[in-house]
Amino acid sequence: MHRLVAIVCLVCVSLLTASLVLAQEADVSSEQGEAIQETVPGTAPGEGEYRSFLGLDSRVIVWVVAQVHLMFAAFVLGVPMFAVIVEIIGVVSKDDRYDHLAHEFTKLLSAAFSTTAALGGLLAFTLFGLYPRFMGYMSGIFHGSMYVYALLFFAEAFSLYLYYYTWERLRNRKALHISLGVLLNVVGTALMFIANSWLTFMMSPKGVDPATGALISFRDAFANPLWQPINVHRLIANVTFGGFVVGAYAAIRFMNAKTDEQRAHYDWMGYIGNFVAILALIPLPFAGYYLGREIYSVSPVMGNNMMGGAFSWTFIIQAILIGMIFVGANYYLWTGMSRIPGSERYTGYIKYLNVILLLCFAVWLTPHNLPLSSEEQLLMGGQYHPVLKYLGLMSAKNAAVNFIILSTFFSFLLYRRANKSERVPVSEQGRTVKIVVSAVGVLCMALLGAYAYSLLALDPTTLDLAPEKSRYFVLPAVLLIVQIGAIGACAVLTFVNRGIVAQAALFGVTILSVVFILGVYGFVVMTEANPFLRNIAVCQVLLVLSSLVFGSAIDVALFRKAQQVGNIAWGRIPIRSQYTLVLLCVSIVLLMGLMGYIRSGLREDWHVYGVIRDTSQWAFTPTMAYMSKVVALCTVIFLGLVTFVFWLSGLQQKESEPDS
Amino acid sequence: MPRRRMSLFWSVVVACASIYVFLAFVFPYAAMWIAGSENALPVPAALIAIFMALTIVGALIHVSTDDDRLREFLDPVVRLLRGWDRSEGYSTRAVARLAVLTAFPLLVGWVVYGAAAPDTRTPSLLRIQHPTMPGRYENLTNPFADVDEATRAQYIEEGTTLYQVNCRPCHGTKADGAGPMARGLRLKPADFQDAGTIGTVVESYAFWRIKEGGRGLPMAASPWDSAMPAWKDELSDEEIWKIVMAEYAIAGREPRKPESHE
Structure with a gap:
């Protein structure tokens, strides 16, 4: 058996290596080929460049197929990440429940994998069939990486089925089994990165002659400016997506459970799915901001279309959906506290968190450009409300979203400590805890220090700013240095058994700096040194992340070996919490559909922005109503298919274990 | 005499109403003072709708995170729908119940009429701030x-x-x-x-x-x-x-x- 595993692993690694070689070949051949390629087939419009199938709208066909494929792909890429992590936790904690959970996740994965592949094939056929000219051009540029993609797909299929089917056989060789899971993730991520380069090339084409579309450098075309931002964003978003889909699966199973054991299991599964999803959700706004800024960098016009133009109202829908997700995730935690003995000590905080979250969402949902009647316009003397207009600007939004993230993290801390009672003082916990807390603190301080230094050394002319504008860089750098001091002081407080005070102080300093000082200072920078605004956002991200990471380290130290008031009564949770998990899943699917539309729609009437124009009859920018219907259709199809696939995967289990 | 606490249901109703009053009648004057405007600066109707929706969501979250609180909140509604025992002094309550049950459909009808009837006011428009540049x-x-x-x-x-x-x-x-x-x-x-x-x-x-x-x-x-x-x-x-x-x-x-x- 081990030999077989080794052989398959070898095949996967060989495929990976062959893929890399092929990619290199493609780069070389493209560089050799471009010299003789003066006109590129496919860039000039002509007869037969578009087709339709049964008279249907070709764009909608491709849109729906691509979106549903992407949703399945996100699931099959996101779930293995936390399946492996859960398996590792099971090995480390020697708790079999985690192993069963990881196995159950993987079972869902194997069922969804073939559907993903079938949809991928359908997408390729529809693209080549309905948009032959455009796909001719794309395959002319990327055919090398397309072979790599196909080879990697084999590698992913092998590693996935190997990971799933060797679960029992390798029960005593967990290191090998976990390695298979890691291989699955590496291959899956590589697959996604390749596909990402194709779609980001369509938005930010590089390595081609803008006039003729002729390929100049495959490497530049592949690693185009939006490639990395999309990679980062999708990598994190896939985990969130997978977590919420698993959470909804667990919720449905919970509601259909016949025994207390089943309820306890699926309640716990739902909790883990939600936990993983939120963990990934917290950094997602940062990744989204990074992507948004890079879109501005690619094209200020595309950026303006996104946030202030034809797509600006779709961001209000986005804010509603993200609001539902954050509030829903918090609500799930709060209702879940009822099953934790001792939680009544902390439930008093919930109402304050609720108010903070809703106030922040009020800010986030307020558009700069308000929907007004003529009468309101006349009373306000223009399009902008003289006071409320500030809530619509990016500085206010950034402050609000950071406050939401910190509040959500605070909910987690309350949940974590709900059933803990007598703590072991940190000073009595041995050297390891102190070393870990110190190491995390030093890491955070180094990160903050490096960025503070870079701000103080920043040459304003690199941002197209006058030299005297460097004075605007000082305050953010000072706040980073203050945070370094706060982390140092909090570490000391933790070591002298004042960890709770340390956490409160760290939160207080972070909220003051990020929300109240930089939130307001952002307006000043926006007026006086606009290009520096992105650095303000990076400061806010670093301050919040350092607070989350070091706050978590303190929390682990504080409650390590703490006594419990009682065990969590898994399964004894209000049914509305399970509906919340379903709502979270529907919201994230809708959100993914919406964001897919925005990202792709930003090109407007270009197949490849600035290179190949879309001259088809379907090249118009859809209205909000039209877009909503198609996104809703994608959501219904995906949820319907995934329900069917999960039902199929449950058939075998029902036959073999009727009571389970 | 012990002070009587307002029920959770009515607390929520009063809180929502207070926020509406603040947005519709207090904030415009506060904004006028802040902006140094000559006239009151109303909160646009679309924005009031958003803020009130958030308020109601917040209130529902508050009452439903705990089973006992949810029961307490729903109690007056359930009692209203079920009706009271006559021995509890039904006459006043019965009249109030009848009034509410009659007024509610009328209220719904009024809202529907208001939304559907022809109106001379211009609708709120989703204006685009930066139209797409060619x-x-x-x-x-x-x-x-x-x-x-x-x-x-x-x-x-x-x-x-x-x-x-x-x-x-x-x-x-x-x-x-x-x-x-x-x-x-x-x-x-x-x-x-x-x-x-x-x-x-x-x-x-x-x-x-x-x-x-x-x-x-x-x-x-x-x-x-x-x-x-x-x-x-x-x-x-x-x-x-x-x-x-x-x-x-x-x-x-x-x-x-x-x-x-x-």
Whole structure:
């Protein structure tokens, strides 16, 4: 058996290596080929460049197929990440429940994998069939990486089925089994990165002659400016997506459970799915901001279309959906506290968190450009409300979203400590805890220090700013240095058994700096040194992340070996919490559909922005109503298919274990 | 005599009503005072709807995170629907119940009528702040951008003269949207001193808006009402670029700079 595993692993690694070689070949051949390629087939419009199938709208066909494929792909890429992590936790904690959970996740994965592949094939056929000219051009540029993609797909299929089917056989060789899971993730991520380069090339084409579309450098075309931002964003978003889909699966199973054991299991599964999803959700706004800024960098016009133009109202829908997700995730935690003995000590905080979250969402949902009647316009003397207009600007939004993230993290801390009672003082916990807390603190301080230094050394002319504008860089750098001091002081407080005070102080300093000082200072920078605004956002991200990471380290130290008031009564949770998990899943699917539309729609009437124009009859920018219907259709199809696939995967289990 | 606590249901109703009163009647005067305006500045109806929806969601979250609290909140509703035992002194309550059960459908009917009946008021429009610029303008650059300071000052001065002659009547001497003709326009010219207007677009965007005016806006930007004339027949491209430079200088704003990748 081990030999077989080794052989398959070898095949996967060989495929990976062959893929890399092929990619290199493609780069070389493209560089050799471009010299003789003066006109590129496919860039000039002509007869037969578009087709339709049964008279249907070709764009909608491709849109729906691509979106549903992407949703399945996100699931099959996101779930293995936390399946492996859960398996590792099971090995480390020697708790079999985690192993069963990881196995159950993987079972869902194997069922969804073939559907993903079938949809991928359908997408390729529809693209080549309905948009032959455009796909001719794309395959002319990327055919090398397309072979790599196909080879990697084999590698992913092998590693996935190997990971799933060797679960029992390798029960005593967990290191090998976990390695298979890691291989699955590496291959899956590589697959996604390749596909990402194709779609980001369509938005930010590089390595081609803008006039003729002729390929100049495959490497530049592949690693185009939006490639990395999309990679980062999708990598994190896939985990969130997978977590919420698993959470909804667990919720449905919970509601259909016949025994207390089943309820306890699926309640716990739902909790883990939600936990993983939120963990990934917290950094997602940062990744989204990074992507948004890079879109501005690619094209200020595309950026303006996104946030202030034809797509600006779709961001209000986005804010509603993200609001539902954050509030829903918090609500799930709060209702879940009822099953934790001792939680009544902390439930008093919930109402304050609720108010903070809703106030922040009020800010986030307020558009700069308000929907007004003529009468309101006349009373306000223009399009902008003289006071409320500030809530619509990016500085206010950034402050609000950071406050939401910190509040959500605070909910987690309350949940974590709900059933803990007598703590072991940190000073009595041995050297390891102190070393870990110190190491995390030093890491955070180094990160903050490096960025503070870079701000103080920043040459304003690199941002197209006058030299005297460097004075605007000082305050953010000072706040980073203050945070370094706060982390140092909090570490000391933790070591002298004042960890709770340390956490409160760290939160207080972070909220003051990020929300109240930089939130307001952002307006000043926006007026006086606009290009520096992105650095303000990076400061806010670093301050919040350092607070989350070091706050978590303190929390682990504080409650390590703490006594419990009682065990969590898994399964004894209000049914509305399970509906919340379903709502979270529907919201994230809708959100993914919406964001897919925005990202792709930003090109407007270009197949490849600035290179190949879309001259088809379907090249118009859809209205909000039209877009909503198609996104809703994608959501219904995906949820319907995934329900069917999960039902199929449950058939075998029902036959073999009727009571389970 | 012990103080009687208001029930959770009525606390929620009072809290929601208080927030509505604040948004509809208190905030407009607070905003007037903050902005130094001559008249009250109402919160737009669309925004009140958003804020009230959030308030109701917040209230429902508050009452439903705990089973006992949810029961307490729903108790008056359940009792109202079920009716009271006559031995509890039904007469007053029964009349109140009858009144509520009669008023509720009437209220729903009134709301539906209000939404469906023809109205002379203009609807709220989802206006697009930055309509999509045609591709041919995107890569335009200001031909007077790379000059020495003295030449730049001269161009700005020429642009200012052109601005004062052609643009000032609507956009105002200080580019604050308060020109003498502005009062005659239903949609006021934008205040360019505001950080959220010309400071958020690149120079070629301002060039496009001046050259093509309201008539040159794309269909995707509709519904859009703009009284901005198209200046392409009146002014040369060079003159428009100088006006662009001048309007940024007069408003004290910098055009958005294309950013480099990180």
